[in-house]
Amino acid sequence: MAERILNGSEVVLQALADQGVEVVFGYPGGAVLPLYDEIFKQNRIRHVLVRHEQAAVHAAEGYARSTGKVGVVLVTSGPGATNAVTGLTDALMDSIPVVCLTGQVPTHLIGNDAFQEADTTGITRPCTKHNYLVKDSDKLARTMHEAFHVASSGRPGPVVIDLPKDILVGKAPYLEPSQVQHRTYNPVVKGDRGQIEEALEMLASAEKPILYCGGGVINSGQQACKLLAEFTRITGIPITLTLMGLGAYPASDKQHLGMLGMHGTYEANMAMHDCDVMFAIGARFDDRVTGNLDFFSPGSQKVQIDIDQSSINKNVPVDIGIVGDVGHVLEDMIKIWKAKQYKIDANALDGWWKEIEGWREKRCLSYKQPKDVIKPQHVIRRVHELTRDRKTYITTDVGQHQMWAAQHFGFEHPYEWMTSGGLGTMGYGMPAALGVQVAHPDATVVCFTGDASIMMNIQECSTLTQYRLPVKTVILNNRYMGMVRQWQQLLHGSRYSESYSESLPDFVKLSEAFGFTGLTCSNPADLDDAIKQMLEIDGPVILDVAVDDKENCYPMIPSGKPHNEMLLGQETNGDEAIDSDEGMVLV
Amino acid sequence: MKETEISKHTISVLVDNESGVLARVIGLFSGRGYNIESLTVAEVDANSHQSRITVVTSGTPMVIEQIKAQLSRLVPVHKVSDLTLAGPSVERELALIKVIATGERRVESLRIADIFKARAVDATNNSFVYEIIGNPEKIDAFIKLMEPLGLSEISRTGVAAISRGTLTM
Ligand SMILES: Cc1ncc(C[n+]2csc(CCOP(=O)(O)OP(=O)(O)O)c2C)c(N)n1
Ligand SMILES: [Mg+2]
Numbered sequence: 001m002a003e004r005i006l007n008g009s010e011v012v013l014q015a016l017a018d019q020g021v022e023v024v025f026g027y028p029g030g031a032v033l034p035l036y037d038e039i040f041k042q043n044r045i046r047h048v049l050v051r052h053e054q055a056a057v058h059a060a061e062g063y064a065r066s067t068g069k070v071g072v073v074l075v076t077s078g079p080g081a082t083n084a085v086t087g088l089t090d091a092l093m094d095s096i097p098v099v100c101l102t103g104q105v106p107t108h109l110i111g112n113d114a115f116q117e118a119d120t121t122g123i124t125r126p127c128t129k130h131n132y133l134v135k136d137s138d139k140l141a142r143t144m145h146e147a148f149h150v151a152s153s154g155r156p157g158p159v160v161i162d163l164p165k166d167i168l169v170g171k172a173p174y175l176e177p178s179q180v181q182h183r184t185y186n187p188v189v190k191g192d193r194g195q196i197e198e199a200l201e202m203l204a205s206a207e208k209p210i211l212y213c214g215g216g217v218i219n220s221g222q223q224a225c226k227l228l229a230e231f232t233r234i235t236g237i238p239i240t241l242t243l244m245g246l247g248a249y250p251a252s253d254k255q256h257l258g259m260l261g262m263h264g265t266y267e268a269n270m271a272m273h274d275c276d277v278m279f280a281i282g283a284r285f286d287d288r289v290t291g292n293l294d295f296f297s298p299g300s301q302k303v304q305i306d307i308d309q310s311s312i313n314k315n316v317p318v319d320i321g322i323v324g325d326v327g328h329v330l331e332d333m334i335k336i337w338k339a340k341q342y343k344i345d346a347n348a349l350d351g352w353w354k355e356i357e358g359w360r361e362k363r364c365l366s367y368k369q370p371k372d373v374i375k376p377q378h379v380i381r382r383v384h385e386l387t388r389d390r391k392t393y394i395t396t397d398v399g400q401h402q403m404w405a406a407q408h409f410g411f412e413h414p415y416e417w418m419t420s421g422g423l424g425t426m427g428y429g430m431p432a433a434l435g436v437q438v439a440h441p442d443a444t445v446v447c448f449t450g451d452a453s454i455m456m457n458i459q460e461c462s463t464l465t466q467y468r469l470p471v472k473t474v475i476l477n478n479r480y481m482g483m484v485r486q487w488q489q490l491l492h493g494s495r496y497s498e499s500y501s502e503s504l505p506d507f508v509k510l511s512e513a514f515g516f517t518g519l520t521c522s523n524p525a526d527l528d529d530a531i532k533q534m535l536e537i538d539g540p541v542i543l544d545v546a547v548d549d550k551e552n553c554y555p556m557i558p559s560g561k562p563h564n565e566m567l568l569g570q571e572t573n574g575d576e577a578i579d580s581d582e583g584m585v586l587v
Numbered sequence: 588m589k590e591t592e593i594s595k596h597t598i599s600v601l602v603d604n605e606s607g608v609l610a611r612v613i614g615l616f617s618g619r620g621y622n623i624e625s626l627t628v629a630e631v632d633a634n635s636h637q638s639r640i641t642v643v644t645s646g647t648p649m650v651i652e653q654i655k656a657q658l659s660r661l662v663p664v665h666k667v668s669d670l671t672l673a674g675p676s677v678e679r680e681l682a683l684i685k686v687i688a689t690g691e692r693r694v695e696s697l698r699i700a701d702i703f704k705a706r707a708v709d710a711t712n713n714s715f716v717y718e719i720i721g722n723p724e725k726i727d728a729f730i731k732l733m734e735p736l737g738l739s740e741i742s743r744t745g746v747a748a749i750s751r752g753t754l755t756m
Contacts, residue, residue, distance in 0.1 A: 121607060122610070125607070125610060125611060125614055126614055126618050129662075130662040133606070133607075150662055154660075155660075183603070184603065184664065185662045308656075308660065309656040309659060309660065310653060310656035310657050310659075310660055312656070313649055313653070314653055317590070317649060
């Protein structure tokens with residue numbers, strides 16, 4: 001095929017179009033002006049102007065997580081690129097496919113401390129899956145296509161392409177995606193058949209099996225989630241999901257034990273602790289999941305399925321580690337399970353479920369909603385209830401409200417839950433919701449946030465107004481950095497150092513200043529009406545709910561403790577100081 | 588092997604010879620807290636622009652497995668091979684060692700160099716530069732012996748390694 005010669009900016013736009021990109025989240029500046037000029041001249045690709053580059057990346061993450069596609073970001077050199085670093089790190093930790101184009105000073109100025117020069121590839125090397133500096137126009141098209149391949153295949157992640165201004169202006173040949181071959185990066189997708197058979201044999205003879213599933217299942221796709229549901233059904237065994245995995249399996253199903261980990265359910269954590277065979281599927285044994293490794297699920301044989309070899313045997317040694325795409329491996333697992341007519345001993349499984357029912361009876365997520373003050377959990381439950389008949393996407397910020405959302409909003413489908421899991425980035429919620437709403441203009445998008453987190457990307461209210469994005473932001477306002485306060489209460493003698501939210505703005509006036517509606521609610525009796533009103537308003541809304549400022553998030557496995565030493569909360573033994581110097585040094 | 592036992596491994600990595608690739612490898616080791624005892628790198632195939640990096644590192648079996656998996660998932664990495672596990676291998680390092688001395692100490696350094704098959708590649712009335720090639724332990728031993736004899740400067744290449752026999756990467 002003959003090469004087409006374009007200018008660099010045209011090549012970038014053409015490559016985006018050929019990669020199926022519909023929208024770019026960005027912010028202009030000197031180094032990327034040629035690209036913005038090209039964006040001006042075309043109408044295939046939509047540009048959404050955010051108000052801070054960190055928000056551009058979170059918006060792209062929200063877009064990516066709610067669609068399964070690659071999210072695209074465009075920022076300028078220097079401060080544009082450095083502002084994007086938090087978002088990139090967030091996407092890396094949560095394995096979200098993002099391609100971020102950064103402007104760079106012209107090649108002949110690189111290294112001269114030019115105006116708005118930063119060593120972007122140096123700075124972003126540890127916070128991207130891969131990055132490129134394009135110094136040669138001949139390599140521009142290939143690099144663009146390769147970046148999409150790297151971002152979206154294998155374990156997904158963020159990829160940066162640093163684009164010097166002279167490359168954007170100069171002539172460059174264009175290659176179609178089909179003309180580009182990927183030399184080194186070709187991840188394995190099929191799992192090893194022998195290992196899969198061995199793993200299933202182990203499962204078939206288990207008495208207390210459990211499936212522990214994470215974000216890898218969602219990254220693998222809708223089909224993988226369907227296969228997971230089928231496998232769970234035909235084996236009849238309990239399943240628990242990580243924070244990143246919520247929605248991979250319907251929360252309302254009776255085989256689902258809820259989320260596991262630090263703020264997971266009692267039954268999920270006890271079952272993890274006592275199981276005899278554990279299948280970790282697209283999950284990476286994060287410290288928020290395992291608690292103290294020395295006591296983690298001591299009696300179990302473990303199988304781990306992951307597309308990333310380096311996730312296997314990283315924190316927890318496993319008996320069988322299967323490298324492959326979860327969807328492909330599940331497909332084989334179902335075939336083999338059926339072909340071999342495997343069945344877990346009915347008596348044993350029955351006994352295991354009885355044990356689990358016993359743990360369930362603790363009703364570890366229960367709370368009492370008094371007449372005078374709104375419980376934060378209740379807000380989540382009511383929003384869930386009142387959005388049941390709508391296609392609803394949820395994003396959160398970071399803190400207690402995030403954990404309550406994870407615990408109390410029942411996620412039935414994949415792609416509907418966006419939260420910053422690995423990095424725990426306050427300020428994620430509103431820009432992520434913005435990106436979700438851009439992808440799904442007709443859906444209901446709710447951002448659960450806290451009074452502290454919302455302040456971290458509050459400028460995005462302006463973007464919501466500009467693009468008429470009807471995001472519903474619900475602040476669980478406890479006038480505290482609640483999660484910080486909770487740890488200070490439990491681990492630092494209730495010395496609430498700098499965790500009070502002083503001088504909060506009037507969120508109603510603030511919403512109005514940005515050009516949309518602000519609502520408040522403090523009386524439990526008014527809550528439903530306030531939520532309904534919020535949902536009915538045709539535009540962005542901030543609903544500021546005054547919630548119980550003393551409420552703590554339970555259950556909780558304190559840092560450094562094993563799964564079976566959970567604190568269960570006010571109703572039982574919670575809110576006591578935790579006597580542990582070890583816990584104090586852990587995060 | 589015991590889970591907690593620390594052992595030394597020589598790992599060869601074939602990479603695209605592009606800018607930043609060494610920084611990726613080194614950044615991976617420093618960022619994840621792995622140690623590097625020795626590292627060498629040079630292009631080995633000019634046509635396909637591939638370089639070979641040899642890293643000597645140590646850790647528990649789980650850490651060594653991690654290091655290899657982490658290296659393998661870097662985009663410009665073609666192949667990772669653990670020479671320590673793959674079978675017998677040859678390891679060689681070159682060192683240039685400057686000894687400043689006169690009289691009996693100077694003569695003694697020459698005698699030891701002779702035993703070690705080290706060559707004097709530069710000489711003045713009161714100094715020698717010895718070139719020695721061997722495995723790192725041999726070079727360590729030579730340096731130790733030179734210490735009392737006027738050892739004043741050392742330059743070492745780090746280890747290059749390759750498996751014995753017909754086995755290739
Ligand atoms: C960018 C960033 N800075 C600091 C933290 C540490 N941190 C975790 S939760 C939290 C408090 C969040 O307060 P708020 O948003 O009000 O939520 P709440 O816990 O009260 O629900 C803080 C400061 C963080 N996760 N992210
Ligand atoms: Mg708060």
